Amino acid sequence: MKYKFYYIFLFFFSVSYISYAQQNPISKDSIETLNFQAYDNLDNLEYKNAIEIASQIITEGKDQSNAYFTFMGYDLMGTINTEMKDTLQARLNYEKALSIVKEEKIDSLLSWVYINLGNVESDEKENYQKGIDYYRKSININNLQGFEQKNITPLINIAWTYLDENLPDMSLSYLIKAEKLLEKEEVFPRDIANLRTLFGRYHTQKGNYNLAEEAFIIVQRVVEKEKFAAESLEFYKHYAKLSEIQEDYEKAYGLLKKAKELDEKKFEADKLREIQAANTLFNIKEYEHTIASARKEQIINDQLFEKSRDLRNIFIIASIILLIALVAIFFAFKSRKKYIKRLHEKNNQLMTAKNNAERLSQLKTQFFSTVSHELRTPLYGVIGLASILLEDETSVNNKEDLKSLKFSADYLLALINDVLLINKMDADGIKLEKTSYRLSSLANSIARSFEFSLEQNKNKIHLHIDQNLPDKQVGDYVRLSQILMNLIGNAIKFNENGNIWLYIDLIEKTKDGLYKTKFTIKDDGIGIPSSKQKTIFEEFSQVENRNYNYQGTGLGLPIVKKLLALYGSEIMLESKMGKGSVFTFIINLEANNTDEQQEIKKETPKEGTAIHIFENVHILVVDDNRINQKITQKILEKRQFKCSLADDGEQAIALVKENNFDLILMDIHMPKIDGVEATKQIRVFNKEIPIVALTAVELDEMRATIMDSGMNDIILKPYDISQFLTTILRNLNNVFSKSRR
Incomplete structure (x- = not known):
């Protein structure tokens, strides 16, 4: 049930009444005393008394042709229906109150009626958008009338509704607005508890677990001090959910235990409320029949005995029905305990299944990553050798066979990439880049x-x-x-x-x-x-x-x-x-509106310029696979680059200390010291040399780790030769451009 401010309403209603009463004198005692008395009866579950007051106000309002009294009666009756879970009747009474306000043009009360209608609609999941529309109408009216502080209730209720529908992004702006309004007003502990609980729910749904923790800690202080039952139950449920996500299952269990205790108290209160409501409805019917009998007694005295007998029969039947209802409630309570126990057992089973699923998901990810590396590494050799032989003029007689070989290897690579891509998309691991x-x-x-x-x-x-x-x-x-x-x-x-x-x-x-x-x-x-x-x-x-x-x-x-x-x-x-x-x-x-001159300056040299611009360029190739090592060396030396080789990260560090290299091609997975650790150690004593990762690892999993280690670029094996050379030339060009300044 959404957040309600009955007494705040009574304050604003009193202000509106004073304004109206200046034009239409009405007994002030009737409008203040009766209202507060009715809401006190509601708090004490005395529905019969509250209904009698509402009926009295409606009757008096109609007798005096007083729109305010009539509106107040229907609004009060709608609130009573809401508390008694009679949604249909609540909606009808609120709509009657709304028609009176519109007909009499009492704009000061429109906001409140729309909040009540919003509460009724948003509590039904299929009507949540209709409820939000009512809350927004309330906000617009308050803004027009200059009562911005009255927007706290509809703003919180809109955010609450969106969070119930798992739409956190839609709720944020309303939470922030409510927070700003509370800063201007006197802060009530209940306001803080509700607003911070909603912030905790928002950050939990968005994955901002630290911010959610901070919000819930504030709520915990408030509810432990003030002992708010409803706010405590809402807080414990959602804080337990956050703790479960953070895998703090002991803490989650403790919070759920507290929530269960409050829920059981609430259940007992709800059952008492239902019994009281049923008894009230019976008493109302008895009261109505008594009034009808009294009126008929004045008209037809000879039918008094017959009417009394009918009332006695009705009382007996109603008592039997009530007794049956009490027995049904008792058995329902026993069944609920059994269902709660089964629910805990199912939750434990689901938790075990969830942990197993997460473990299997991790194993699946590791398997695909390993398979990717192990398949791409030999494919690099096949595609690289085929590409080198295709460029060799002496292999003219075998050119068609080499094309077929390269095509088959490319197809196998595409197949591997397709399987990995499907796996990543199923795990929501892909986002569009620019x-x-x-x-x-x-x-x-x-x-x-x-x-x-x-x-x-x-x-x-x-x-x-x-x-x-x-x-x-x-x-x-x-x-x-x-x-x-x-x-x-x-x-x-x-x-x-x-x-x-x-x-x-x-x-x-x-x-x-x-x-x-x-x-x-x-x-x-x-x-x-x-x-x-x-x-x-x-x-x-x-x-x-x-x-x-x-x-x-x-x-x-x-x-x-x-x-x-x-x-x-x-x-x-x-x-x-x-x-x-x-x-x-x-x-x-999307068009690229980058300045043309800037684009020309950033343009990368083409492969053919390597011989003229980068003469005597010395490149260190670090790779533990000798075949891949030799293929990279041949591709570079054919274009007149000078190459040195290292079998692991340890050799690479030693060679960089002893020689002046212009660029390093660094494999990732190697014995002794891997490429990431080797790069970190090289960056300690050489921060300028370009280091390009030349790897067959699954790039989406390692990109951040590779770049954070100090590497400048990444080439994924197996690669297209032109793209390979373009990446090398781009990094060399960046270094030489700096040296010429």
């Missing part, structure tokens, strides 16, 4: 990467880029490349002697300055049967076709679907058997 790139270069590079596949299947690829799109972009070009390469690769696999088209068309420029762009990948291949058009986006699903022996892993399209979800987009498919397929998706592209 890097500068050229759209035309990206599209042409993707097309060139499929040269062998296109030649093998005798296909042609056609590119079209809308001229209205800016070529210079900023965004996650790696994820965009993965999407396009999977879709184009899929079209090539299932097409022979055909065509593949890539269209990149601008739809519109948004108000935010982004370019809403449509990507279309079309082919005239075999097409996809309608029965398979939904399942192909599931992992490991394949389109079977006897005419094509290549099936793949079934990971490409699921990867596309998950990557597009990061952009807030989705893939659309149109296909007919024998007429090809059309895949389309729409994303927002």
Whole structure:
């Protein structure tokens, strides 16, 4: 149940009454004494007395044609219905109060009515947005009337509702506003407890556990001093949840134990409340029947005995019903204890299962990381040797075989990357990054990467880029490349002697300055049967076709679907058997508005400039794998770089102390001293030399560790030679540029 301020309401209501009474004289005792008496009855669970007062106020208001009295009666009756869990009747009475306020244009009470309606609606999960709308109406009215301090209640209730719906980002601004208002007013301990509990819940949901801890510690001081039952129960539940997340299970258990004790007290109070409410309803019916009998006695005296007998029968039946209800409540209480015990057992089982799941998840992550490193390391040798031999003019006779070898190795690397990418996306381990790139270069590079596949299947690829799109972009070009390469690769696999088209068309420029762009990948291949058009986006699903022996892993399209979800987009498919397929998706592209002159200054030297600009450049290659060591050495020496070799981090440190190297290529996993530790030790006595990680580790897991150790850049094995050389030249250029200043 949301936060309520009955007595604050009575204060503002009294102020409003005084203003109104100056125009319409009404007994002040009626409006003050009766109201406070009714709310005291509510606190003592004396519903019958409270209802009688509400009925009296409504009757008096109607008899005197006094809108204030009538409004007050219906509002009071709505509060009583809320306490008695009669949501439907509460809503009806509050709406009657609202209609009176609107009809009489008593703006000073609109805010309060909207808060009450908001409490009724937001307590029902499916109506929470309707409740928030009422709270916002209350805030707007208070602002217009200059009563900003009255916004504390609706602000806290909005934040409370959003946190109940697990929408912490939506709650923050309201928490901050409420906090600022409380700073201006006299601070009540109950206000502090409620607001700080909500801050603790917010920081827990956002993962800011230290801030959540600080908030809950403040609440703990307040509730232990003031002994607030409701606030204590709310605090213990959410503080226990935080302690469980922080794996402080002993503390969580202690807090849950306290919450349980309060909950059991609350349960007993609620049961007492229900019994009292049932008894009150019975007494009300008896009272109504008594009044009806008295009135009829004045009219028809000869029917008194018959009416008395009816009342006696009703009393007997109601007593029997009440007795049955009491027996049912007793058994319900016993059942609740049994269910609580079973709930604790289930919680313990869930905790054990949770710990096992977390352990298995860690093992899975370690396994994928190890497999990634162990597979990429030999692949580096295969792809590197194939690339070197392809550049060797003496290997002309074996060029086609070498192309096939490199293609197979590249395919195996792509397969490894796909499996790892699916694993990371399932673990929510991928976020979009922003890097500068050229759209035309990206599209042409993707097309060139499929040269062998296109030649093998005798296909042609056609590119079209809308001229209205800016070529210079900023965004996650790696994820965009993965999407396009999977879709184009899929079209090539299932097409022979055909065509593949890539269209990149601008739809519109948004108000935010982004370019809403449509990507279309079309082919005239075999097409996809309608029965398979939904399942192909599931992992490991394949389109079977006897005419094509290549099936793949079934990971490409699921990867596309998950990557597009990061952009807030989705893939659309149109296909007919024998007429090809059309895949389309729409994303927002962002132009790179970097100054052209700055871009020219930052431009990296091309591979061909290495011989002229970087003559006698001495590079240290640190790698414990002799094959990979030699491949790196051959690639560099072919371009006239001078190379020295080290088998581990210990040798590398010694060589750097004795020689003047221009750059170090550092492997990560090595015996004796690994690459990260070796870099840290080198940085103690040499802070200038560029150190580039040359590694096969899973980059997302190690990037922060690598860069924090003092390394300048990262090259992931196996690499493309041109990208490898570009990274080296960029780091050398940065050093030489500094030396020339």
